[in-house]
Amino acid sequence: MKLIRKIIVKVVHSLGYDLYKIPKVDFAGLDHLGIVTIIDIGANRGQFAQKAKSIFTDATIFCFEPTPTAFADLAQWARSQGQERVFAYNVALGDKREQKEFFLHADHTDSSSMLKTTQHYEQEFSFDKNRTSVKVEQYPLDQAIKELVKKDLQKEMLVKMDVQGYENLVIEGGRETLSAARACIIEIVNDPLYLGQPDFKKIFLLMDGLGFVYHGNFEQVKDHKDGHIVYYDAIFIKK
Numbered sequence: 001m002k003l004i005r006k007i008i009v010k011v012v013h014s015l016g017y018d019l020y021k022i023p024k025v026d027f028a029g030l031d032h033l034g035i036v037t038i039i040d041i042g043a044n045r046g047q048f049a050q051k052a053k054s055i056f057t058d059a060t061i062f063c064f065e066p067t068p069t070a071f072a073d074l075a076q077w078a079r080s081q082g083q084e085r086v087f088a089y090n091v092a093l094g095d096k097r098e099q100k101e102f103f104l105h106a107d108h109t110d111s112s113s114m115l116k117t118t119q120h121y122e123q124e125f126s127f128d129k130n131r132t133s134v135k136v137e138q139y140p141l142d143q144a145i146k147e148l149v150k151k152d153l154q155k156e157m158l159v160k161m162d163v164q165g166y167e168n169l170v171i172e173g174g175r176e177t178l179s180a181a182r183a184c185i186i187e188i189v190n191d192p193l194y195l196g197q198p199d200f201k202k203i204f205l206l207m208d209g210l211g212f213v214y215h216g217n218f219e220q221v222k223d224h225k226d227g228h229i230v231y232y233d234a235i236f237i238k239k
Contacts, residue, residue: 042162045073066092066136113164115194141174165197212236
């Protein structure tokens with residue numbers, strides 16, 4: 001086997017190329033939890049869901065996204081995955097069942113939020129000017145599971161939450177569902193980008209009250225000027 005490998009390497013090198021071992025993506029150790037259900041809150045166009053599906057190949061994924069344009073792409077991808085594998089719902093999640101104003105960032109839909117942006121956001125993201133507001137349907141997560149999903153969720157569940165400063169209200173409206181999860185990935189915004197956004201301490205206390213421990217970070221984004229962490233995805237594991 002070693003001889004064959006050496007021959008392959010020699011041939012590849014003769015063609016002017018090189019070989020590199022691609023490390024296995026371990027999803028911060030979450031791939032060892034036997035996850036079979038994923039709830040993607042703030043799914044946008046399905047970026048996280050697609051990545052998760054490549055790791056948790058047998059999981060059923062439930063995606064929630066209120067942004068109309070992003071949801072169109074999300075729904076198209078969900079349909080392409082076949083029946084009973086990926087489900088998409090065009091609603092927002094929060095603490096109450098109501099119709100609410102949603103602030104749509106047309107040129108950067110990832111930053112759209114139920115919350116207004118701060119002066120700091122306006123200064124740091126001055127390119128993001130094409131914005132409007134739309135009315136969206138908001139459900140508490142627990143109610144959305146009962147009335148929209150209408151399925152018994154498998155116990156080994158991963159919940160991902162990326163809702164631009166609205167995370168604490170999503171948690172408040174989803175205590176029953178979150179309590180049954182095995183792990184959660186929750187975006188924490190360090191810089192003051194959205195009015196009323198929670199800090200890490202608030203999210204930590206809410207998750208601690210639901211029986212989770214902080215497990216580290218999944219991904220993080222740094223400021224291009226001084227290198228400080230602007231936002232990151234915190235991992236919480238059930239005790």
